[in-house]
Amino acid sequence: MSTPDTPPVVRADVLVVGAGPTGLYAAYYAGFRGLSVAVVDSLPEPGGQITAMYPEKQIFDVAGFPSVRGRDLIERLLAQAAPFGPRYLLGHRADVLERGPGSFAVTTHLGTRVEARAVIVTGGIGTFTPRPLVPAAEFEGIGLAYFVRHLDDYAGTDVVIVGGGDSAFDWALALHPVAKSVKLVHRRETFRAHRATVAAVRELGVELVVNAEVSRVLGGPEVLGVELKSKEGARTLPCGRIIAALGFTANLGPLLKWGIDVENRRHIPVDAAMATSVPGIFAAGDINDYPGKVRLIAVGFGEAATAVNNAAHHLDPAAPVFPGHSTDEPAPARV
Numbered sequence: 396m397s398t399p400d401t402p403p404v405v406r407a408d409v410l411v412v413g414a415g416p417t418g419l420y421a422a423y424y425a426g427f428r429g430l431s432v433a434v435v436d437s438l439p440e441p442g443g444q445i446t447a448m449y450p451e452k453q454i455f456d457v458a459g460f461p462s463v464r465g466r467d468l469i470e471r472l473l474a475q476a477a478p479f480g481p482r483y484l485l486g487h488r489a490d491v492l493e494r495g496p497g498s499f500a501v502t503t504h505l506g507t508r509v510e511a512r513a514v515i516v517t518g519g520i521g522t523f524t525p526r527p528l529v530p531a532a533e534f535e536g537i538g539l540a541y542f543v544r545h546l547d548d549y550a551g552t553d554v555v556i557v558g559g560g561d562s563a564f565d566w567a568l569a570l571h572p573v574a575k576s577v578k579l580v581h582r583r584e585t586f587r588a589h590r591a592t593v594a595a596v597r598e599l600g601v602e603l604v605v606n607a608e609v610s611r612v613l614g615g616p617e618v619l620g621v622e623l624k625s626k627e628g629a630r631t632l633p634c635g636r637i638i639a640a641l642g643f644t645a646n647l648g649p650l651l652k653w654g655i656d657v658e659n660r661r662h663i664p665v666d667a668a669m670a671t672s673v674p675g676i677f678a679a680g681d682i683n684d685y686p687g688k689v690r691l692i693a694v695g696f697g698e699a700a701t702a703v704n705n706a707a708h709h710l711d712p713a714a715p716v717f718p719g720h721s722t723d724e725p726a727p728a729r730v
Contacts, residue, residue: 403507405482407433409706410501410511412489412650415443417680417695418517419472424703425515426479428718430710433509434481435501437488442469443519448542448643452565458693484509489518492653499675513706516655516663516671516678517699520645528557528639531612531621538618539637548636549574555621555632556580557609558640564588566638567596578602578632580609580623604632612637647682658684668716669702675709677702 409425411418414436425432440446442465445454450466457463463471487503492514501509525541532539543549543566554574556563559581565588570577579596584605586593597603607625612618620633651657656664656672662684669677679698681690688694708716 405433405484405507405509407431407482407509407511408513408710409433409703410435410499410509410514411481411517412436412501412514413443413517413519413680413682414438414441414483414485415517415519415680415695416445416468416472416692417519417699418443418515419469419476420696421515421517421679421699421703422481423472423476423479424700425706426476426481427721428703428707430703430707432476432479432481433484433511435484435487435489435503435509437486437504439486441473441483441485442466445469449562449565450542450544451546451569453569454692456691456693458696488649490649492649494654494673497675512675512710514676515669515699515702515706516650516676516682517680517695518647518650519681520661524646525639525643526641528609528637528641530609531618531637531639534612534614534618534637537616538614538635539612539639541639541641541643543569543638546570546573551575552635553633554578554636554638555609555634556638556640558638558642559583559586559588560640560642561588561592562642563638563640564592564596566640567601568592568599571596571599571601574636578604578634580604580607580621580632582606582608604630609637667701668705669698670705675706677706 408430409432411421411434414434422432422434445465452465453462455462487505489501490504491502493500498512499514549570550573553576556566556579567577567579607623609621610624611622613620620631623630663678665678665683669679671678679702680695704716707714
């Protein structure tokens, strides 16, 4: 991981921009191809959105796992890549890109320069910022959270979840057996969450307070309750914790200045090799786009392997795009 003694220049065959699931799998696969790897991510921990937003959530669409907790998936991806010794620069935002003959240099916002012969962008949706729950802003970190990092932190407490999307209902399901009580507040009568999840939350008996908004948070310094406003009038819900699941805004940030074709300031078009408009730069995962694109973690894994294999061929045209199966090779030695 990144450390205070991170050198001013890091050199690698491949730079992976983004340490989410797709980026971590790309780090493994590049190591499998015999390439040295550096991984840059603006977040202080690996795992991307999973670590930041739903480390405790069960994920059901990863091949080979009937279900896997978010943080467990990230731990296994890190263990898979570990034998090849990828260099992680966490808390480093990839900022300025320079192109040289057959090489690239990316300088992070902290001043570290990463020199590589190919780049694979796996930045998901870019940097993401939670939409704030304005009346509760002063309680952020002391009762208000936008993501649940550890379910145990909510054990025995009264929890109010604000939102009507999948995240809000997922947290209601996860917290119900842990918290003293869970109530969900939404400003509309209809929900954006999947119908089956809404039905499951209703069956648990979680109170759904609709057509209501949080107007004030009671307490100080700790949260004691929330005051709601609606057409029916004001209502107070006692609680010790608030989760604001209101979505987030995303921004590709400095990537927009790298000279790569970008659609709608959001997605990077790629071809069947996961190649972008700039030779030597590839993209995989939610950030890329092509006809028929499906945005799933499982798809990102396949795109990462495709990007790495084509990057390997780009670096050495004599190297085959397909290297053979991992079962043909001896188990890797730990670096």
